[in-house]
Amino acid sequence: MMDPTLAAAGLFTMISAAGAGVIARQILLTKAGENIVADLRSDLFRSVLRQDNSMFDTTRTGDIITRLTSDIALIQTALTTEILNATRAVLMSTGGVSFLLVTSPTLTLVSCLSLPPIFVSARYFGKKIKALQTTVQSDLAETTVKAEEVISQIKTVRSFNAESFESESYKQRTQTVRDRAIEAGVKGAYLDGTVHVAANAGLLCILAVGGNMLGVGGGEAVITPGELASFLMYSIFVAGNVSALSTVYGSLQKSTGAAERIFELIDQKPTIMTGLKTEGYRRESVGSELENNDIVFSEVDFTYPTRKSMKVLSNLSLELPQGSHTAIVGSSGSGKSTISQVLLRLYDIDKGSITIGGKSVKELPPETLRDLISVVQQEPVLFSFSIADNIRYGCLEASEEEVLEAARSANVTDFAETFPEGLDTKVGEKGVQLSGGQKQRIAIARVLLRNSPIVIFDEATSALDAESEFLVTKAINKIVEGRTVISIAHRLSTIRKAETVAVIENGRVVEVGDVKELENMVGGKFNELISRQR
Numbered sequence: 001m002m003d004p005t006l007a008a009a010g011l012f013t014m015i016s017a018a019g020a021g022v023i024a025r026q027i028l029l030t031k032a033g034e035n036i037v038a039d040l041r042s043d044l045f046r047s048v049l050r051q052d053n054s055m056f057d058t059t060r061t062g063d064i065i066t067r068l069t070s071d072i073a074l075i076q077t078a079l080t081t082e083i084l085n086a087t088r089a090v091l092m093s094t095g096g097v098s099f100l101l102v103t104s105p106t107l108t109l110v111s112c113l114s115l116p117p118i119f120v121s122a123r124y125f126g127k128k129i130k131a132l133q134t135t136v137q138s139d140l141a142e143t144t145v146k147a148e149e150v151i152s153q154i155k156t157v158r159s160f161n162a163e164s165f166e167s168e169s170y171k172q173r174t175q176t177v178r179d180r181a182i183e184a185g186v187k188g189a190y191l192d193g194t195v196h197v198a199a200n201a202g203l204l205c206i207l208a209v210g211g212n213m214l215g216v217g218g219g220e221a222v223i224t225p226g227e228l229a230s231f232l233m234y235s236i237f238v239a240g241n242v243s244a245l246s247t248v249y250g251s252l253q254k255s256t257g258a259a260e261r262i263f264e265l266i267d268q269k270p271t272i273m274t275g276l277k278t279e280g281y282r283r284e285s286v287g288s289e290l291e292n293n294d295i296v297f298s299e300v301d302f303t304y305p306t307r308k309s310m311k312v313l314s315n316l317s318l319e320l321p322q323g324s325h326t327a328i329v330g331s332s333g334s335g336k337s338t339i340s341q342v343l344l345r346l347y348d349i350d351k352g353s354i355t356i357g358g359k360s361v362k363e364l365p366p367e368t369l370r371d372l373i374s375v376v377q378q379e380p381v382l383f384s385f386s387i388a389d390n391i392r393y394g395c396l397e398a399s400e401e402e403v404l405e406a407a408r409s410a411n412v413t414d415f416a417e418t419f420p421e422g423l424d425t426k427v428g429e430k431g432v433q434l435s436g437g438q439k440q441r442i443a444i445a446r447v448l449l450r451n452s453p454i455v456i457f458d459e460a461t462s463a464l465d466a467e468s469e470f471l472v473t474k475a476i477n478k479i480v481e482g483r484t485v486i487s488i489a490h491r492l493s494t495i496r497k498a499e500t501v502a503v504i505e506n507g508r509v510v511e512v513g514d515v516k517e518l519e520n521m522v523g524g525k526f527n528e529l530i531s532r533q534r
């Protein structure tokens with residue numbers, strides 16, 4: 001007889017080896033799962049950044065964020081926990097079935113009677129779970145959209161005393177998510193229950209047929225009681241694993257729903273290939289292939305993809321020679337900002353052409369086109385980094401000195417120096433910790449650093465106070481020197497700085513010419529427009 005201590009030591013060695021196996025399995029699975037999830041997340045983000053502007057006009061930020069977070073988290077669970085559970089259940093079931101076959105092929109055949117109801121219910125409930133989970137994920141996206149919108153606009157929410165309204169509306173959305181998630185859970189429970197009944201009914205069939213095979217009814221015994229007992233034991237083992245498999249199947253269906261939402265975005269091909277600089281791209285050589293920077297709009301028609309029935313630009317023709325300064329004026333909604341959006345090819349026009357230096361904007365690589373043009377937007381958009389890093393966004397390769405020089409030129413240093421951390425001061429989300437005029441000056445410094453030959457000023461309708469306006473104007477004057485400038489202008493003071501003015505009405509140019517001449521042309525469109533401002 002074997003020494004019990006030796007046997008225990010031998011068993012301990014085996015247990016330790018199994019433990020090492022468990023550690024290795026866990027590490028490998030975690031690594032594989034995390035790698036796949038990280039790749040998926042960056043692929044998704046990369047794909048989001050490439051999408052057409054029209055996609056962002058219809059898909060809200062919160063929806064995309066949900067895909068990047070919660071949808072991916074579901075896939076992560078599937079890749080780690082569920083795949084492991086599934087593999088274990090399949091291996092155990094296969095092993096168990098081999099034992100069953102060896103013990104009694106007839107009874108194994110009988111046990112197969114439970115398979116059809118298992119497959120049918122897995123298919124039926126699996127489909128329902130997947131559909132419900134897809135809805136849960138999009139409802140969850142709705143709640144994220146709501147939260148994102150309210151939190152980023154908290155000052156407006158507060159000023160309207162709308163906290164209770166918003167928290168109630170958020171609660172309702174979370175309840176919708178809860179109800180759908182419970183529904184999916186209930187379907188999962190039905191699946192588990194059905195599989196449990198089918199698997200155990202299979203055991204009863206084995207008991208009935210096996211009992212007769214023992215010769216209990218007076219017939220000939222074809223199986224021993226010991227064989228039947230061990231067959232039943234293995235069957236219970238297999239039934240347990242098949243039940244586990246059905247739970248895993250339910251969870252995997254959930255992740256399939258989430259995966260569909262992710263791949264829908266990853267596979268979506270933008271019509272304007274954009275955003276990611278091609279290899280060998282050099283910013284310094286931008287525009288070198290163009291003869292000049294003359295901009296020509298010729299008989300342009302444009303409708304926004306989300307509002308196809310409304311023509312925003314209609315047969316618009318306009319010439320902006322290199323080095324010129326043109327003010328674009330017109331009533332609100334006449335299409336002024338749209339002109340800059342189609343010039344940047346954020347949207348493709350429906351008819352006509354837009355050329356720079358004789359080359360259609362559709363022929364220029366989008367990154368070249370966008371490096372040729374800088375925009376100072378109506379509401380300057382800053383990121384939650386420091387003032388210096390916001391300026392550096394104009395040219396990521398710029399040195400400290402170049403950033404400082406741009407900050408000085410745009411009068412940013414004037415106010416930054418009054419902050420304890422100077423240019424390293426963080427500006428808060430979207431620049432909330434700064435005034436409108438300060439944000440404008442940072443945006444101008446960013447454009448100065450960018451040093452593009454064409455600059456568009458999309459002037460804010462809301463006026464800055466006189467002091468801010470003076471400082472912003474001083475900064476703007478630095479940019480204007482030697483560049484082609486388009487000012488989408490509201491204020492007469494800005495318009496007067498331009499040489500040429502183009503009046504836009506209903507998406508077409510109705511008057512164009514020298515600012516001073518048109519200002520004095522009684523009965524003219526520009527004269528009429530500015531006489532309202534005086």
Ligand SMILES: Nc1ncnc2c1ncn2[C@@H]1O[C@H](COP(=O)(O)OP(=O)(O)OP(=O)(O)O)[C@@H](O)[C@H]1O
Binds near residue numbers: 332
């Ligand atoms: N992303 C968009 N999707 C659909 N329609 C849009 C979009 N952006 C603007 N529009 C519509 O296009 C028209 C022209 O808008 P645009 O912003 O060019 O006007 P604007 O002349 O710059 O006005 P304002 O002086 O008020 O800034 C408006 O009727 C506007 O509602």
